[in-house]
Amino acid sequence: MKRHLAHLALLTLLAAGTHLHAQQPAAIKLNTPDKTRGANIMQALAQRQSQREFAARPLNHQDLSDLLWAANGINRPDGRRTAPTASNKQDIDLYAILPDAAYLYDAKEHTLQPIAAGDLRPLVAGAQKFALQAPLHLVMVSELSRFGNADDQRKRHWAALDAGIVSQNIALFCSGCGLATVPRTSMQTDKLKDALKLTPTQIPMLNNIVGYPKQTAPAATAATAPAQTGNFHNYTVRDINGNPFNLATLKGKKVLVVNVASKCGLTKQYTQLQALYKKYGPDQFAIIGFPANNFGNQEPGTDAEIKEFCATSYQVTFPMMSKISVKGDDIHPLYAWLTQAAANGKQDAPVTWNFQKFLIDENGDWSGMVPPRTPPDSEIITTWLETRTATKTKAGNQ
Numbered sequence: 167m168k169r170h171l172a173h174l175a176l177l178t179l180l181a182a183g184t185h186l187h188a189q190q191p192a193a194i195k196l197n198t199p200d201k202t203r204g205a206n207i208m209q210a211l212a213q214r215q216s217q218r219e220f221a222a223r224p225l226n227h228q229d230l231s232d233l234l235w236a237a238n239g240i241n242r243p244d245g246r247r248t249a250p251t252a253s254n255k256q257d258i259d260l261y262a263i264l265p266d267a268a269y270l271y272d273a274k275e276h277t278l279q280p281i282a283a284g285d286l287r288p289l290v291a292g293a294q295k296f297a298l299q300a301p302l303h304l305v306m307v308s309e310l311s312r313f314g315n316a317d318d319q320r321k322r323h324w325a326a327l328d329a330g331i332v333s334q335n336i337a338l339f340c341s342g343c344g345l346a347t348v349p350r351t352s353m354q355t356d357k358l359k360d361a362l363k364l365t366p367t368q369i370p371m372l373n374n375i376v377g378y379p380k381q382t383a384p385a386a387t388a389a390t391a392p393a394q395t396g397n398f399h400n401y402t403v404r405d406i407n408g409n410p411f412n413l414a415t416l417k418g419k420k421v422l423v424v425n426v427a428s429k430c431g432l433t434k435q436y437t438q439l440q441a442l443y444k445k446y447g448p449d450q451f452a453i454i455g456f457p458a459n460n461f462g463n464q465e466p467g468t469d470a471e472i473k474e475f476c477a478t479s480y481q482v483t484f485p486m487m488s489k490i491s492v493k494g495d496d497i498h499p500l501y502a503w504l505t506q507a508a509a510n511g512k513q514d515a516p517v518t519w520n521f522q523k524f525l526i527d528e529n530g531d532w533s534g535m536v537p538p539r540t541p542p543d544s545e546i547i548t549t550w551l552e553t554r555t556a557t558k559t560k561a562g563n564q
């Protein structure tokens with residue numbers, strides 16, 4: 167809820183900004199960074215790529231906050247940052263160019279301080295018009311004077327290296343949290359220097375334009391995210407080892423999809439889930455478990471920790487997937503399909519807690535939702551399992 171309100175506040179602020187060209191915008195106090203989110207580091211690396219197409223929507227407040235902290239936030243009590251700098255001179259200042267105004271990221275206060283009103287993104291975009299689609303342009307500016315008396319060539323060398331590291335922090339955050347970005351040296355440097363009121367020793371080195379990927383739900387954590395379609399079998403997700411898991415491989419089986427958590431009062435449902443899988447699977451029935459930390463911070467661990475927990479505490483043998491979000495702004499595309507009638511063609515069924523069950527039939531059609539507290543071996547599930555669904559031909563149900 168808090169996140170939702172913050173998002174609304176940011177949207178209002180962005181909308182208001184369009185009417186306030188002449189006025190100095192207010193500082194934006196950023197949310198506390200969520201340091202538990204995102205894909206694991208190997209998945210983030212596996213998915214990193216430059217993206218140049220963006221959805222036409224602003225970043226939500228939590229994504230903006232987390233992104234800035236990941237890029238160049240303070241991660242230790244002594245004031246050092248997520249990105250190293252030569253001799254810890256911390257020469258890189260990060261400017262956030264939003265549609266309403268340009269801001270300087272104040273890492274100490276985790277706040278965006280206003281620098282100039284109006285939309286400066288055209289100065290960052292330069293000739294590359296696709297950049298204007300991205301709701302946020304982050305510009306890495308090196309303050310060369312922080313390097314003291316070294317010669318200019320060495321200072322510029324360090325500045326380039328330092329900017330590159332911040333850029334890679336941005337790229338890994340984006341790939342791990344389902345955002346799109348591309349690093350760019352293209353920009354109208356002189357005009358940007360004027361507009362950002364930079365001194366001669368402050369040099370724009372590099373920028374990353376950031377947004378949500380075009381045609382996918384925001385923040386498709388730890389998954390390849392095809393555009394939504396009407397069928398479960400069209401999705402590819404990631405298993406708990408980080409490998410792609412194509413749901414088309416489950417064609418012809420009934421599937422129970424469940425969002426799991428290791429520290430929940432309902433965690434013991436793993437026992438019944440495993441028993442159900444033993445009895446009805448694996449040829450005609452599959453269970454796939456999605457760890458999710460959406461409820462009560464009850465799934466805080468990494469994929470590796472969750473995998474270990476399931477194997478040792480509950481001897482789980484059904485396929486476990488990589489951790490995702492099952493609700494909110496960063497809902498995984500598969501869960502957007504599972505929970506929205508407009509996508510699944512059947513029913514709105516938001517996830518209310520850990521261990522909510524979704525039933526998918528042999529054709530990949532949405533067939534039911536069973537609430538978290540209803541046990542996996544309840545009659546509603548076993549009766550469904552024992553009723554074979556008619557096979558679909560191209561013309562429809564036989």
Ligand SMILES: Cc1cc2nc3c(=O)[nH]c(=O)nc-3n(C[C@H](O)[C@H](O)[C@H](O)COP(=O)(O)O)c2cc1C
Pocket residue numbers: 214215216217294348349350351352
């Ligand atoms: C220093 C640097 C400058 C770049 N400048 C631009 C640029 O101005 N415009 C652009 O579209 N891409 C730019 N890129 C992105 C590269 O084209 C891209 O990283 C490269 O093609 C490899 O693709 P990948 O990032 O998907 O691996 C730049 C990348 C780097 C590292």
